[in-house]
Amino acid sequence: MPNTPGGREGIQGSGNPEVLWSPSAEQASKSAMAGFARWVGEHKGVDLGPEVDYAALHEWSVRDLEGFWSAVAEHLGATFHDAPRTVLGSRDMPGAQWFPGATLNYAEHALSPRPGRKDADIAVVFAREDGLERIVSHAQLRDLVARARAGLVAAGVRQGDRVVALAPNSVETLAMFLAAASLGAVWSSCSPDFGVRAVQDRFAQVEPVVLLAVDGYLYGGRAFDIRDTVAALMGRLPTLRRTVMVPYLDPDAALEGTTPWAEFTAEAGPLEFASLPFDHPLWVLYSSGTTGLPKGIVHSHGGIVLEHLKSLRLHNDLGPGDTFFWFTTTGWMMWNFLVGGLLVGSRILLFDGSPVQPDAGALWSLAERHGITVFGVSAPFVQSCLKAGLRPRDHYDLSRMRALGSTGSPLSVEGFRWVSDACGEHIQICSVSGGTDVCTAFVCAAPTVPVWLGELSVAALGADVRSFDEQGEDLCSDAPCAVGELVLTTPMPSMPVMFWNDPNGTRLREAYHETYPGVWRHGDWVHATPRGSFVIHGRSDSTLNRGGVRMGTADFYAVVEGFGEVGDSLVIDTTALGAQEEGELLCFLVLSPGATLGDVEPRLRKALRSDLSPRHVPDRFVAISAVPRTLNGKKCEVPIKRILAGVSPDRAVSAGALQNPEALAPFLDLAGTR
Missing domain, CATH: 3.40.50.980 (Rossmann fold)
Incomplete structure (x- = not known):
């Protein structure tokens, strides 16, 4: 298991960290989450205790999947044209069958007149x-x-x-x-x-x-x-x-x-x-393309409707009268999540452009002008505001901002403190982690649960989040829970119904279920706290995540290695290692005979900017003699990332598994000088 990244040591101990935000009794009681819990008790006979007990609600949600998801559908107003024969025809992973026989349509849930969606109500603010x-x-x-x-x-x-x-x-x-x-x-x-x-x-x-x-x-x-x-x-x-x-x-x-x-x-x-059938394809999102072409991840109408109703209404407490914003492009799953605000009757704010144009206060001015209630950004954006010394509360009226969401990478401890101090103590800090794979968050916030410094407050309802070691043992069965692979042991409706062009499901199984058969392995390092909160320690795969825009290394290599001067290459995004701010994007090049770094670097930068995106131009190019490869010829991306994160070489990679163990030398040198 990986070492705890720097800056997290104080979180993993036995003592409770500082509470940065906590709901008042009135806030908690009036939340949609509390209303749902009361409804479940009254209509489903589920005893969740006299108070709003999130732990009890979550335990029921993962123990009784059929009861929980049918309650979500009924209480939050899912409209079925044909009723389902049952809630869960099969709970196999992969292959779970949700609401077989049911028919519905996502667009109908977003557009049909309901509270917040009358003709004169504002649907969209575009800026x-x-x-x-x-x-x-x-x-x-x-x-x-x-x-x-x-x-x-x-x-x-x-x-x-x-x-x-x-x-x-x-x-x-x-x-x-x-x-x-x-x-x-x-x-x-x-x-x-x-x-x-x-x-x-x-x-x-x-x-x-x-x-x-x-x-x-x-x-x-x-x-x-x-x-x-x-x-x-x-x-x-x-x-x-x-x-x-x-x-x-x-x-x-x-x-x-x-x-x-x-x-x-x-x-x-x-x-x-x-x-449409519940599992009819709604959209295709894309994996990062780490080991080839980006995988087409297919989500269903029904799975996304139920998941986004649950996440947006219950966890984000969004509804009619609210304005929902997330800074995103159409190339990131947060766009798909943002437009889901229509499902719960909120107005959505679509912003296009740079978050710091004409100046660093652009998004904060937008929040004041349009009374944004749930304001979503990326962790690197928060970090950039912190480094610039911004104090939005001193210049903008953020009184209507109830919650600030952060995703894309782990929010640093300093980032948590900055939001509370520079934006307002009244703002709930909703650091969340999930992904394109499910178009939602596994670990997130809840309006009835405090925010602890540096921690993601809860596992989402319906998400049985655990931390596993390499042997598949549940590290959360002991206290304190150790850092391990984030897994889910039960299915969720928004898990992919398939990968595009994967008729027998082989690539889907390889992506999520090969390491632990019958369990979803997500690719994050995580540990749970005794409080029921979580700390994410970064990705355990090789995704390039720059400013919230995911890109695969295969995309990157296709451009770089198209140059005759480049014999081989390796790209590492240190942000994915749980850095306190967006880390460096490093490109290591094996140059062809006679080629020089000074000659090829400017043209590489131009090509990457044009063919991929400006976000994916490396901070540094470094010449090396060889790329470390496994015995079957795969580049050692994850082991090198772990070495650069400070993991000891013998824990990061087995030399016996490498074709060329001597190729590790420059990376060991670099890690020693960081």
């Missing part, structure tokens, strides 16, 4: 870094979705077809997604700052019939025209029947072979919702 803002009511959103739906129907889109977007966090992107979902088409999206190769590697797999694209995007005060990228994709995605162009930067922007957004949505049409 762009240049000051452009747009307010969209539910009546307007329903009309736009119906028009986009009519455009899809006219393009011949049918149930099961794929609709994809290379587009920003905008109203048009949201409308196209909901239109596709209403038809039973399968959605997928990438951020417009992704390069051609990164987008092609994702979209080509799903064989889309319609592409939504923009002419360009804004970031950091600069405009970037991406019509060349769109044109290249149109030539590389042979299944496309229609490319729809949104003039995002220039009202007169056009591209040959595309249909303008105004023309595509010109005809009004009925807003109808296909009645």
Whole structure:
């Protein structure tokens, strides 16, 4: 098991850490979580004690999966067209069968009139870094979705077809997604700052019939025209029947072979919702592509509806009258989570651009202006504000901000303190950890549970989170719980129904269930505390996570090793090791004879910025003589990450498992000088 990263020593001991936030009795009692607990007691006969006892509620939620998830569906208003035959037909992992026989539609849950979703209620606030803002009511959103739906129907889109977007966090992107979902088409999206190769590697797999694209995007005060990228994709995605162009930067922007957004949505049409099986594919998200092409992770209509109702209504306490924001792009699962705010009647705030444009107060000004109640960012963003010496509470009215969410990497102890001190003691710090794999969090916060310094307050309802050692022993059976692999021992509805193009499920099993058969292994290092809270110590895999944007090492190598001057390479993101702030992205190069680092580095930087994203340009390039490889030829990414994190070499990797153990030398030297 890994060593505890620096800065965490005070958390793992037997003493209780400082409490940074705690709900008042009135706050706890009025929360949706407490209301759900009372309802369960009254209607399901589950005795959870006289007070709001989260531990008892969680224990019931993982012990009685059928009772818990049926209560979520009933109490939070899931609408089934056809009733399920049972709640859980099979609890096998993989292969759990949730609500067999049930039919429903995600878009219907997001758009049908309910509290918070009346015609005049605000559905969406859109804000762009240049000051452009747009307010969209539910009546307007329903009309736009119906028009986009009519455009899809006219393009011949049918149930099961794929609709994809290379587009920003905008109203048009949201409308196209909901239109596709209403038809039973399968959605997928990438951020417009992704390069051609990164987008092609994702979209080509799903064989889309319609592409939504923009002419360009804004970031950091600069405009970037991406019509060349769109044109290249149109030539590389042979299944496309229609490319729809949104003039995002220039009202007169056009591209040959595309249909303008105004023309595509010109005809009004009925807003109808296909009645779909519970496990019908809703969207395809992508793994980081660590060992090959990014894996297409398929989530279902029913699984996401139930999980997001539970997470957003109960854990985030969101509902009508609230404004929900998370800083994200369409290339990160947090976009999919953000739009789920519509499911619970909250208005959602879509922001596109740099979080520090025109200055470091941009998002805090947005929070004040629109009364954001749940404000979500990444841990590196919090760290950057801390390092800049910002004190948002001194300049902005954050009185309506009830909670601040942080994800993407572990929030540092200093980050916890900064939120409480610089933003407001009234703000609940919701540090959460989960992932693209399930489009939710396993460990998170609850409105009835305190926030302890440096800790994630609870395991989510319905998530039986444990810490396992290499032999599959539960490290939480002893006190104190040791650091181990984060696993789930029972299924959740939002676990993938499949990987795209994985007909026998082999890649799905390899990804999550090969290490511990019948158990979900997530790839995080974690330990539980006696308080029921958790500490995440970073990833145990080799994902490159920069500013919350995940990218696989395979994507990276495809670019770097395409250069003739590069014989081999290894990339390490130290952020994933539980660093106190976003760590360095290091690229180690084995150069071809005659090549020099000074000659190739500038061109590598330019290519990575163009083909992947600006976030994935390394901080440093280092020349080495050889990349350490296993006996079967795999690059030793995880062992090198562990060595650079301070894990002793004999615990990080077995020399006998390597083709070239002498290749470890430069990494051992680097770890010794850090």
